[in-house]
Amino acid sequence: MRVMGVDPGLTRCGLGAVEGRPGAPLRMVAVGVVRTPAEDDIGARLVAIEAEIERWLDEIKPDAVAVERVFAQHNVRTVMGTAQASAVAITCAARRGLPVALHTPSEVKAAITGNGNADKKQVGTMVTRVLRLDAMPKPADAADALALAICHVWRGGAQNRLAQALAGRGRPGAAVALQPGYRHPGAGR
Template sequence: MRVMGVDPGLTRCGVGVVDGSTGRPLHMAAVGVLRTPADEETARRLVLIERGIEEWLDAHSPDVVAVERVFSQHNIRTVMGTAQASAVAMLCAARRGLPLALHTPSEVKAAVTGSGRADKAQVGAMVTRLLRLREAPRPADAADALALAICHIWRAPAHDRLRRARAVAHPEHGTTRPKGSTPS
């Protein structure tokens, strides 16, 4: 499976592509960061991110796109930029009909380091080790994008089993609902 991980950000958007499957060695196909000028208007920055992601999709033909799920932050301006960049990545994947997975930062940290509270240095060190790299990808956004891809490769089989179980339980909706509840 080839997974493109996207660590969304308006100034720096990390992108990484990893090949692998559960129980097999992982291989980094590519890693980088899409950058936009802070003094550019937001709409223009989003266009630059969209073009960059489309170029990565063209160049690397991933099977799945894994994007960091936006979470609440104290700085509303930062979370807005992250959410906007995330939406662009999701749109690019959807436009191509690619499966999309969203993973929280703590899920990614736990999958890669064993602790959902790991810091950036620990994530970078484990990505370096797992992918057998000479040094940690820089900046941290690049390492985080690779960590997202690794997380998805390792968690995809469990997610697929859960999705299939829900579809069997409720084929008309593809999800399970508590007894007595009604569809929304």
């Protein structure tokens, strides 16, 4: 399963892709960040972000896209730009029929570090360790995008195993078939 994570933002939009399955080592496919100048108008910025996300989707060909869920409560000044950049990422993925998953920052932190209140450095350290990288991806937005993708593989995996367990229960006497590579059609939704 190949997942592209997007940490949305107008000034810096983190992008990261990983490949693997729950319970096995994950591999980093790509990591990067799209920057758009604050002095550009909002239309030019969103179009630039869209173009780069489209390029990534063409090249990376992910099975699913994980985007950070934005809350209006946090960082009122920047939240509108974050919501707008997230809309671009979600629309690009959905237009291609790719499953889009939204994960909250605390879901990602909890999945990666075991602590929903972990700071950026802890998340970056764990991303570096999980993907066996030589150095922590920078800026933090890039590491956060990888964290989103990792979180999605791990959470999607849990959903798969649960779905398989339930499917197994539905057929009396059937063993729960653990097919680690199997991707449930609803996974990532």
